[in-house]
Amino acid sequence: MKITVFGAGYVGLVTGACLSDLGNDVILVDVVKEKIDNLKNIILPIYEPGLEEIIRRNYNKKRLLFTTDSASAITNAEIIFIAVGTPQAEDGQADLNAVRAVATEIGKHINNYKIIVNKSTVPVGSGDLVANIISNNQKGEKIDFDVISNPEFLREGCAIQDFMQPDRIIIGSSNNKASQLIVDLYNPLETTVLVMDVRSAEMVKYASNSFLATKISFINEIANICELVGADVGLVAGGMGLDKRIAHGFLHAGIGFGGSCFPKDCQALIKTAQEIDYDFKVLKSTLETNYLQRTHFIKKIIRILGNVEGKKLGILGLSFKSNTDDMRDAPSIDIINELVKNGALVTAFDPVAIKEAKKYITGINFATSSYQVAEGSEALIILTDWNEFKQLDLLKIKELLKSPIIIDGRNIYVPSKMKDLGFKYYTIGRGKA
Ligand SMILES: NC(=O)c1ccc[n+]([C@@H]2O[C@H](COP(=O)([O-])OP(=O)(O)OC[C@H]3O[C@@H](n4cnc5c(N)ncnc54)[C@H](O)[C@@H]3O)[C@@H](O)[C@H]2O)c1
Structure with a gap:
């Protein structure tokens, strides 16, 4: 599959690196140019055991690319993962500014049907928010897309193992065809995959961490x-x-x-x-x-x-x-x-x-x-x-x-x-x- 991952932090880097290691073509996008330039020289912005080796291997095979050019990364993708930060806002709620920014970019540059996978930890209802932003930013002919929730449960320090051998994979979707594509993407990982509605999937993440x-x-x-x-x-x-x-x-x-x-x-x-x-x-x-x-x-x-x-x-x-x-x-x-x-x-x-x-x-x-x-x-x-x-x-x-x-x-x-x-x-x- 052709995959784009937004956010080259703990979750985005691990997701991008592991999905490329499973044989997919992955483009990792980040807004911080220095991070992307360093990644092209295999200088990682974070310490995570085993990650550098996977990135080097897949970068050398040209299955993993790094860019700040979100437009081309969007047009090239069949599946787009959102893995940007959702830090705590002043009022205690998750700050969704980065998620909104990515959804806006997707809306502006979407050129054919795509599945948007929300991997960032986002409050219940964010799937609808992302879908609305994408729709509202489309100009001209409306292009179809689906937004899926796929919360991430990896632990820093053993993130590769957690991604490759997860206890479970949660997929929240209102569209069977789209969720089946994501189930297929994760097929090599051989674990329990639970498909449910988007809001329940979003809640699984918060309920688990809490x-x-x-x-x-x-x-x-x-x-x-x-x-x-x-x-x-x-x-x-x-x-x-x-x-x-x-x-x-x-x-x-x-x-x-x-x-x-x-x-x-x-x-x-x-x-x-x-x-x-x-x-x-x-x-x-x-x-x-x-x-x-x-x-x-x-x-x-x-x-x-x-x-x-x-x-x-x-x-x-x-x-x-x-x-x-x-x-x-x-x-x-x-x-x-x-x-x-x-x-x-x-x-x-x-x-x-x-x-x-x-x-x-x-x-x-x-x-x-x-x-x-x-x-x-x-x-x-x-x-x-x-x-x-x-x-x-x-x-x-x-x-x-x-x-x-x-x-x-x-x-x-x-x-x-x-x-x-x-x-x-x-x-x-x-x-x-
Ligand atoms: N860190 C963890 O252990 C962990 C585990 C599970 C889930 N999560 C969740 O995953 C999400 C990401 O967490 P993280 O720890 O990887 O964050 P992070 O801060 O390490 O990385 C986020 C990255 O997103 C980039 N970014 C911000 N805006 C962007 C944009 N518009 N386009 C492209 N890139 C952009 C930032 O520059 C940064 O590199 C959060 O919602 C977090 O709650 C984190």
Whole structure:
């Protein structure tokens, strides 16, 4: 198939690269010229394991092209994916400006029947919005098209695997012929494909992300109670997760979720509900609990270390989760800013996110290794569960630290082992804090 993908970000790049790897001819369009120029030299705007190799392979085979010329990318396509950003607008709803801009371009340049696939996360009713914009921007003879909802569920850090081996593919469409074409496009992926109406498909995405976010906030509250009653949230989650109705995923207690999806998608669903006079109480609590978890952690640090003014503190991990350089709404931003506000002298290290982090965090030093961070620090504070932090030479870390204190916001070590190594090791929800 001839496919055009709008948006060369996490979702668009992965979608374009993987669809070209499945044998389709793909054109990736972005409005940022520098991004497109770099991509032509296989310089990626994001860190995503395995993506560069797939892009290089398909670019070399000329199955994957990069352009800023939306007109020719539209006229050449049979299927057009919209994968542009839908960040949180000031009122909490999803900002659809980029989606509107792409729909306008499609309306202006559509030259024959096309299927428009909305992969961006967009509120219920956006399928109609996109269709109306396309229709209204067509001049002269009206050309037929169908708008399909196909929400994306990939996780940054394992996006290729998630795209190629998804748990399910959701297709929302009011036209059987169009949805069958998209079912056929995904046929090589061998997974369950659910076809439904557009509005339900749009809702599946918000409901899924909100549910996962709620699971995280729930286990974080259990962790907070565990600290007060002297229970271990790791054991509790293990026991809960064996129940198939609950399952293990997203029961890892920590400093809460961040990133570009959960916070904004929860907020957008709360807003959608509000607009129809529905008070989504559970989801509001999910978000409130999430941000409180950052505050709890800051208070914990100060309770353990006392006044942090003038103290050198080492931070391990900046990205909102491991295996990505994405810093959008990362807990590290709030936590570090608060420590700096309290006069702490912060040095931080992240395996890939330092370049991004510099756009969000100022007034701290960035180190080139975990060991450099530990050197002379009063305590080591873990904010992201990168694998390389799990493999550190902890005896060396202990020697480098001023005092053997580790405050772990991601519960990456075994408390008994840390005790044996001589650390004062503080965690989230594993016994009395
Ligand atoms: N990042 C994730 O893990 C993830 C997962 C599932 C779904 N989503 C959803 O997918 C969508 C995209 O997210 P993302 O993280 O890839 O965003 P992103 O910010 O990484 O990328 C968006 C890209 O769109 C480009 N763009 C903006 N306006 C454009 C236009 N008019 N024409 C062409 N390109 C344009 C931007 O320059 C940017 O490169 C969002 O709706 C998001 O909620 C994201």
